[in-house]
Amino acid sequence: MSIDLGAERRSDLVLEVEDLTTTYHSHGNAFEAVRQVSFDLVRGRRYGLVGESGSGKSSLIRALLGLVRIPNQVTATTLRFDGRIDLLTTPAKQMRQIRGAEIGYVGQNPFGALHPVLSVGEQYHQFLKAHGQSRRRRDSLARAAEVLAGLGLPDPPAVLKGHAGQLSGGMAQRVVLGFSTLLQPQFIIADEPTTALDVTVQRQVLDLLAEETSGGKRSLLLVTHDLSVVAQYCDDVLVMRKGRIVETGPVRQVFAAPHHPYTAALLASVPRPGTPPRPMTRTGAATTGTGCEFAPLCPLAQENCLVDRPLLLSSTPGRRAACHHMPPQREAPRPVSAAAGPGRRD
């Protein structure tokens, strides 16, 4: 059940993040979208990053991809990819090579990611050329056709000749998925990849994403607001709220018995046949700036919650929660990686 972190080699971690903060500046105001976030992602596992709007999940992704631009800034004590690349200090030019080749990315809107005028094939060629993988268009198209066929697109040559505007949402998202898997990156970040799609298409795209990241070699960070997607496709979950991670752990354990009351409230909000969704209720407790941000909505809030913000600490082996009321400790608290527990699922 528990895993010994001491024995874990550095190379087992695809991503190490410590104390990451993203600050946005506008009109002279500074706003921390991501606040002192720390987590590690183990190679070969699928992670679900859940949060509601304003949780900072998209800002975190932008920071990981090196897409936060001046005057906004990212600070972190560690932001290391694959145990060797410091994403914080990597120059923009090199980051462009890393994105695509080492870190694949799938966004929410496939049509925003595709060029409206260039043919799909030309875009694949440009992509391969930019990464120094192909010089001849014919080679690029052959490789692209292979990938698209693998993603279940009917008639890849026709798709490659056509333009983004001729594709349906599901097909376009598969074309984007093709870019993020073409160079076999070891880490794929998918930010709400199916939010804009219909349920039946969502299943197809998610199944493909799961297939691409099966086998224990590639890691997936799937950002979503949909708990069902995390439940069905991820090994571990990270729950964010107001710029902080409030709970992490293996999906099965967290969903069966959440340690943070916010996670519990999220799960209770999901409509399920037979059980009515339970909305959160405001308790009226007022916090000071140093208190737990969830206290005003928390059924468990006590005096110390209002003044003392709980840190994200190990609650049970392999799990962490930022709550003063998390279940009694079975062992001494120590920081534990977000990743833990066997029982990965395909």
Add this chain to the structure above:
Amino acid sequence: MPASLSLYVGSTLLAVILLAGLFLPLRYGATTLDTNAVSLPPSADHWFGTDEVGQDMFARTVRAARTDLPLAIGGTALATVLGVAGGLAVSSKRRWSEWIMRGLDAFQSLPLLILTIALVVISNNNIVMVAVAVALVSGPFYIRIVRSQAVVVRESRFIEAAITSGASTTRVMWKHMLPNLRAVILAQTALTGAVALLVVASLSFIGVGVVPPTPSWGAMIRGGAGQLVTGQWWAALFPGLALFSCIISFNLIADGLRDRAGRRRSAGST
């Protein structure tokens, strides 16, 4: 320049010029000829100098605001009515609105300034026709601007919500369309003011509309331009500066209004 500053500077400058034109007491009359003081350079007595028939340039430059600005403002008002009503009317998806837009294209491809010259001349230099001329030149632009915004607002969910609330077409127009177009209308009105002033000046420059001895910046620039070569620079410079200041003011006001509207929209989209 920040929106509030450009609004402030623009409207103050315009108000000063207009109020001076209307109320500033002057030592010399604007149309008083003085054969003893022909083509004098600026001095303590004649601040802006005198022209070739001995009229005081300061008095004429200040008083020209009395005719030029009201004409421009009247023309702008006419263009605003035309633009807002027309723009709203053609924002519907009906087929005839498409026809009107094509008609507008054709109309705008005509040499409008020449058309307006003809119009004013045929009406026997009727001053009111100058305002009509202004509306003809700037009205089509106005209609386009209002239409492009109105099409967006009309498709909004809150317009549908108003209709399902039982609002009549008139109510939708007055309570929902116009308030949401206000920023565009204000900015376009200020911009039209600048164009209007230019049209009025252009007409009087070629001797149409406001004609001497009634002071008008356009006619004064025309008169002064001929004297530039003989070294009397002041006769064209001061009316030119006055015209320039007014146009800059209108543009500053338009910029300020537009910036303010932009800020409100982005604040609302969160």
Add this chain to the structure above:
Amino acid sequence: MPTLEMSDITKTFYRRGQPVHAVAGATITVQPRETVALVGESGSGKSTLGRLALMLLRPDSGQVLFEGEDLLRMPPRELRARRARLQVVFQEPFQSLDPQHEVRDTVAEPLVCTQRLDKGALQSQVDEALEMVGLGAAKGSRYPSQLSGGEQQRVGIARAIVTRPALIVLDEPTSSLDLTVRAGIVSLLQKLQAELGMSYLFISHDLDTVHFLADRVYVMYRGQIVETGAAADVLTSPEHPYTALLGAARLDVDPEVPRTPLPKPHTGLSPAAHSCPFLGRCERSTDKCISKPPLAEVSPGRSVACWYPVQSSP
């Protein structure tokens, strides 16, 4: 007498000259105090049907009876007055509120447009509606941009209930809201129906919420009703292969519940004007499906447009 009766509705749009049959012969009824769901994916025509019910669009053919009266033949002035009984809550809470108006004025609009009330009565009814949706009269003087998404949607709901309508069309009222906010809106809608007794026409693609909220459901595909019946029956034991596909595509929030594998479509056939619309995506299709199956009753209150219903034929 049904609250809403729409019969044989068709509506065709033209996109770049090409006809798009958004609604192709749909018939639905909504009884008093009933919640009826329209379910389908994007392009199924469910939203168009909702807008037709609201008379925001006029159908090309068909009949719309609201509380027994023909809305299509009603003079405009009478129709405007009748709108007090027929309200809507849209998907996008912010876009459905006029940014230039205070919340109070937005909520008052249906009253102002359809009833003659003095200032005091208007004020008290608006305040009451705001209280009922859990906003409190104090929020009345705010502008939409000063409210959260959930609060904005509550304003939209207050506007819909202020005239005590017989029917509210709920066009995906929770889709653009956060999960925790969504639960609050769903239970509010339920509470209001219990208190005020109106009918809901609930347009949604979220089967779980539909299952929870709706009494009856119509499943739409390509502008046609392919299945209808009691919500619990249709969603737990679907008859139409498309309903079954929607159910299979649904993801359970319990990690222990395995995913239902998606059926593989029987390819080689593609839908035409007179064929079953689901042809080509269906695993059960045969040559017979080249002719369109009628919406036929398979059990009391349960109809399906399929030659090979899932439960009734092996």
